[in-house]
Amino acid sequence: MMFLFKCSETAKVCDKSQYKEASILENIKLKLHLLHCKCCRNYSENNCKLTKSIKTAHIKTFPVQQKKFLKAQINKEMQSYPKT
Template sequence: MKIMVPCDEAHHVCDKTQYKESSFWEKLKLYFHLIYCKACRKYTRNNKKLSNTIHKAKVECLDKKCKEAMRLEFEKALKDQLK
């Protein structure tokens, strides 16, 4: 198994780890990469800050009904504008 990973793969694993989607081996490779890569440590730190900020802001998404109503209203307005 390859322990050394390129930065783009480390970024991808960092993102997956943030959402608890990475495997044990992916996390292990990421941690080894972070030992020697200052740029990826900064990326990971900023990624954590962003996730914490969004979590603290308690951002709520629209439910499916609201999204569908908004989409229909938008399509109607677009059709009216094209007439």
């Protein structure tokens, strides 16, 4: 059928859809494909779970100043060792 995606195209549109980058027509085609393709449906479900996990992970990173300080400390420490 011309109005359905191939599985390889579906994965790309699934990713776009998750980030609200897919058009209305792409979303409709995606939903139709997911109705009959279990493999792509599983991919979509796993993709949603991964995105949700990342959003709720509350990942904390060092502030930029602290990163610069640590990098300087490491470089200073490395220079104090003799090169072999």
